[in-house]
Amino acid sequence: MKRTNYLLFGILGFVALVLIMAFSSYNGLVNTELEVENSWSNVEVQYQRRGDLIYNLAKTVVKAAKTEQNILTEVVEARSSATSVKIDPTNLNESNMKQFEAAQEKLNGSLSRLLVVVEKYPELKSIPEFGKLNDEVAGTENRISTARSDFNGAVLKYNKKVRRFPSNIFASIFGFEKKSGFAAKAGTENAPDLDKIYDK
Numbered sequence: 001m002k003r004t005n006y007l008l009f010g011i012l013g014f015v016a017l018v019l020i021m022a023f024s025s026y027n028g029l030v031n032t033e034l035e036v037e038n039s040w041s042n043v044e045v046q047y048q049r050r051g052d053l054i055y056n057l058a059k060t061v062v063k064a065a066k067t068e069q070n071i072l073t074e075v076v077e078a079r080s081s082a083t084s085v086k087i088d089p090t091n092l093n094e095s096n097m098k099q100f101e102a103a104q105e106k107l108n109g110s111l112s113r114l115l116v117v118v119e120k121y122p123e124l125k126s127i128p129e130f131g132k133l134n135d136e137v138a139g140t141e142n143r144i145s146t147a148r149s150d151f152n153g154a155v156l157k158y159n160k161k162v163r164r165f166p167s168n169i170f171a172s173i174f175g176f177e178k179k180s181g182f183a184a185k186a187g188t189e190n191a192p193d194l195d196k197i198y199d200k
Contacts, residue, residue: 021166021170022170022173025161025166025167025169025170025171026170026174028161028167029158029161029162029167029170029171029174029176032154032157032158032161033090033158033176035154035157035158036089036092036151036154036155036158036179037089037090038154039147039150039151039153039154039155040087040089040092040151041089042147042150042151043144043147043148043151045147046140046143046144046147047082047104047144048083049140049143050107050137050140050141050144051079051082051083051107052079053133053136053137053140054075054079054107054110054111054114054137055075055076055079056133057111057114057130057133057134057137058075058076058110058114060127060129060130060133061114061117061130074110074113075107075110075111075114078106078107078109078110079107079110081103081106081107082103082104082106082107084103085099085100085103087099087100092155092179092180092181093179093180094180096180097180097181097182097183101182111137148182151181151182152181152182155179155180155181156181158179159178159179161176162176162177162178163178
């Protein structure tokens with residue numbers, strides 16, 4: 001009789017331990033996934049801020065240069081494209097991230113062309129709105145970099161939980177999958193070729 005009780009208590013204890021581990025793993029996975037989602041929202045906010053600033057910067061340039069209307073059109077189109085790419089933070093995979101990055105690169109290209117126009121019209125630099133907006137764009141680039149780093153940190157923390165034992169078992173059971181973060185562009189590990197820059 002006693003042996004049966006010990007066996008029953010042992011089984012109940014084991015089941016209780018598994019349930020505690022399941023609850024703990026599930027709650028930990030939910031918490032880290034929410035951190036990823038929150039970090040992603042912060043990234044989107046900074047990209048939206050940059051899009052708005054670049055648009056305002058383009059308007060200021062066009063207003064001063066008057067002949068560069070095509071720049072404003074290009075920025076408007078690139079901004080529209082960049083803000084239309086929305087990613088569900090629960091489905092952050094490599095394909096989605098590449099699509100998001102491609103849209104942002106298009107907006108970056110517009111900013112580069114906008115800055116070339118500024119070089120053609122040096123008097124733009126003396127316009128107070130231009131200087132302020134230019135500083136805001138530079139500050140936003142730093143904020144984007146920080147937001148992306150924070151996001152990658154949150155994704156790393158989440159992915160560790162998804163892959164480590166024993167939470168990987170419960171991640172598989174509850175449908176938590178690995179998420180993708182931002183990756184460096186190919187070739188960024190190499191120093192820029194200054195000869196190519198100066199030859200242009």
